[in-house]
Amino acid sequence: MEGTLFIDSSGLLGHCWGSGNRLLVYSLPERVKPGSAQAAPIHEVRCGGVFMSCNEFTRRLARTSFDIFCAIQKNTDPERCFTFSMQYRAALAVCSQEILQFLKLYEDVDEAKIIHLTAQYDLIQRLELIWHLAELVFIQAFPSGHLAYNLCSWFHVQSQEAADDARILIEKASRPQAPQLDSRLRAEEDERFWPTVLSLVLQARPHEAASVLALHSHANSRGLRSLRQLLIAMPIASHTRNKGSWNKCGAAFSQAWNYWQSECSRRFSSGEFEHAGGDPESARGMKLILSILAGIPSVWEDPVIVQATGGLQAWYFRFVSFLFYTDQLVTVDGLSGQLDRWLSYNAMPEPESGLDKVVDILVTNIFRLDFQSFFYAASEKLVDNWWFVAHFTNLLHRAYPDVLFCSANASLPSKEEENDYQLSVAGQSGSHCVPVLPEYFLVAYVDALASDTSLLSIALGYLDYCETGRERQSTLLLTHANPVSTRATNWFVGQAQSRGLQSTSEQLCRVAARRLLPLVFQENYDQFLSSFLPSCAALGWALSARDYCVVNRLAEQTLARDDGLHTDVAATCPRLPIEIAEMAAIVLGFFSGRTLDDPSSGTSISQLAKESNKLCFSPELAFLVRYAELQQCFNDGDVTSAVDRVIDLLVTSSGSSNSVSSMGFPGKSCLSFGGCSRISMRLRLRLLTEIRHLLGKHCIRRDQVELLIAALIDLRCDFQANLDGQSDKLSTLLSRLHVLLARELASTFLSSNSAGTVGSSPSEMANQA
16 A cells, blocks of 8 residues: 555544455544444445455456466467457457446446546556567567567557548548538548558558548649558568568568668658648658658657657557558567667656556566566565466466466475465576466465455465465465355355365354354343254254254253243243254264265264264253154154163163164164263153153053163152152152153053053052052
């Protein structure tokens, strides 16, 4: 961030960091009364790393660029890199045109937004200009005679005003004239006529310039015919294949060029253009054009030529025109010398803005073929726009892999991840090469993209193609995010898991689980007003995070509210049975999908055993798992197995080995929760109430009823030793349950399916019970 930020504030200022390298500065009120709604204005300060101040236009540019980037990474033909470079330029051009069209159509937009979009339009246009020039010099390998003409084509593409004006003039001259006009309108009277012809000549478009000159009212005069003949006969080395006028040999072309230029000099010095064209303005325009064709050095400082090339700041356009008319056979290696020659005659103007200064530096480095200075300047001066340097270095690396490589010892582990992409080059012979520089810029661009959460998926996509530091940077992006919704958290977790970042995925789940804990432990949580069960959501996130301390705590907290087995549960926790059932199903489903003999689970036996040991300290959690299996037995209609499960939990300790197993699938057993202490009286009472609806239906065996009665007697003894003021209610509840079990036991002796021998009457057995 350059310059000084001034904030109009009458009081003290506070600050805090926002997302995306933003500093939020706000005014501190001197005194805030309780309950007052006094607002403090907030000023947003961006300190770099932001992708061109993201808006709808640059977001589309980012997405389009990512598609091109992915296509480049999959490409195996270096010759196609030029095509991808053109696609990047097209994306920049579309973005700038969208901004320009928006500014034209929506004039009532806020003034600040207009200023911002105008500056962004100017920036993107300059980026396209620099990219196009760097593409011609750095990427395309032009043979001798083609570079100068293509540089003039760069001038022609980046300055389309002359081509547009030429088309307008030709269309205007071809219109049928009104019958009341006595004479034909003169094209040269249009103020655009001579600037258009001059610009086309400077852009090495001689045929187009001759076509516009043919519109002149004195087009058939000697001077204009002579000038048109010279333009049409201009030798262009890049056209030799099509014309066949001379061989590809440089000597043959030089001979033709020297002859043509000497003819231009001869006609200029002969004075035949002194009074040509019928008016002084035409004579001045023709003499100026002929001076350019003759290669006179002093002509390039003429104010008319300066104006035709875009002003003093666009000196590079005049330079490529100078290059074409003085050394058309120049090669890439000769550009630096020609630039020194140009600057010796023409001083570089002072930049009018910071952006002009950056463009001058980058263009100069391109003409000097200085890769290091170019990328250094681009990364330093365009710090708010890593888009350019990231994509261009990657493209250049794909086209010429040896240009941007730096060396690193192959026998040593890579240190780029530890040193955060240090820009160092170790010149050791025979060492392994790694592309540090392109990936450094790519990571910087990714950080800029991540400042906008809507572009985070694209940022992660870029990191997938990094050879070094991919896991580290992906972890940083995902962990620094702050998803506030379940959908967003699921997306972040999915992104981490798809990249094999298991620890990052667990960390995100852990944060999501702990964010819900205050709501779970809130005593006055109104379950009537919401269908959301925070305990179930928190349990799911905690299991995914392997945060078993939270899992155990949630199970204990939920079952601790289940004191309504002898009171009115519906009045205090109307959804508690549903909550317990859902939590039990979540725990059971989680571990059922991670069985010991499931090869697709990707989890080792030792890891599963370790996770099992972490859960064995919570009898409540073990109860939830067995309770879920009990409900599954009821749902499947397997009453016998359900009652056996209840008896197993009542009679044995809750953690006996092999006590937890999925019913009906002997090949897939769940984890054993061995080592737990005996379940509490409250949970035992809960289990007994689960089979109350089966009593009287003759579906429980006699041995099962006897075991249930024994468990009930044991429970009544424990309650008698620990009862408080609620002893009457509990005694009544247990007595009723005891009577029901006694009747069920008596019915087993009367049933025809009973295997035992009747030894006493049912009434006597009931009295004994």
